[in-house]
Amino acid sequence: MPKQVDADERRGELAAATRRVILRRGLEGTTLREVAREAGWSIGVLAHYFETKDELLRYSLADPAWVMNRFDTTEPDGLASVRRILERLLPMNTEMRDMWQVWMTFWASWPGDAMWDQERRRRQRRFRRYCRSLVRHVVERGETGAGIDPDGAGDALAILLHGIGVQAVMDQRAWPQRRQLEELDEFFVTRLGVRQ
Template identity: 45%
Template sequence: MPKRVDHEHRRQQIAAAVRRIAADRGLEGVSLNEVAAEAGISKGFVQHYFASRDDMLRYATTTLRGALEERIVARSGDGVRVRDLLIALLPLDEAARDDALVANAFLVRALKDPEIACHFRTGHRLLRDTVAALLAAARADGDLVPTVDPATEAVLLLALVSGLADAVLLGYQSGDEAIALIDLHLSRITATRRNPR
């Protein structure tokens, strides 16, 4: 019997090589030859799955969310909490730092590639909606200041974390300092429960 080939697995393997190169050298270092060498396969093999460099980059963009979702689940354990989700967005270890570098490289590419930009908008919308839903649930449970609008606060929190992530990447904010600032902001919107007399 002929061997069954998992084509999606092969595409994922190529996309992982793209991400490794992008983390190390940016997207300017990504070529069909470099990706083939990084993945340990032939250039023809890469071309079998992707007709062009642009096709390869566009596909690789669709794989960026996976690592983030794994980090969120690993940090949250039994249930996703807003704080855990926000901290998972920070480049606090080598893998998260590489993911942030790759995402930033693709973000620059998205400015001129509508398809990649669409992937970014979709991912951001899903993230924003998740944060808003978590905040709405916290408000319903009485854990959030009642005047906080979950949808607006989700946008603000993601903007805060985006800026902090860049600050950590550039080295003018430590991971601990970034977490402390997230905690400070969350403390301002968290409802203080009064002890009954």
């Protein structure tokens, strides 16, 4: 078992190094050699864990530690806690802007690749389910207006978060933290009927 943990740790370190290189050089400029250099390892060590650049890139986006850290797994406790959970998903700090930038790079990658298209769809469905569950939570607690459809509002929330994320990465000056939070609050008022 210790060898498996070590292998998982190393794969995670390589995935993190890959994401840093992507942020600096873009997807096309990311090479196995550059990732090995960033990680402080030889190309031979990297090749032990990933045979191809494609395999490394795909793992870097799917790295369990990185992906799961994006979602708050604590149970929400009302509207205020749901808002805090959603705030942590927005690109309001360097770490989250970097995460969004990497995601946007991968979203546009491998067009027409059936396996990757399926993975993108799977991730989007998971994100929508997550947003639906957060909306359902506040609806069930009676913290929204009457007649709110949790699934429809959850899908709208997912769209809003993606829109804010893309806009804030593409034009950080136009989308500072204040504006991102205003849009989120506007969603609560107009779509969920929350009184402020």
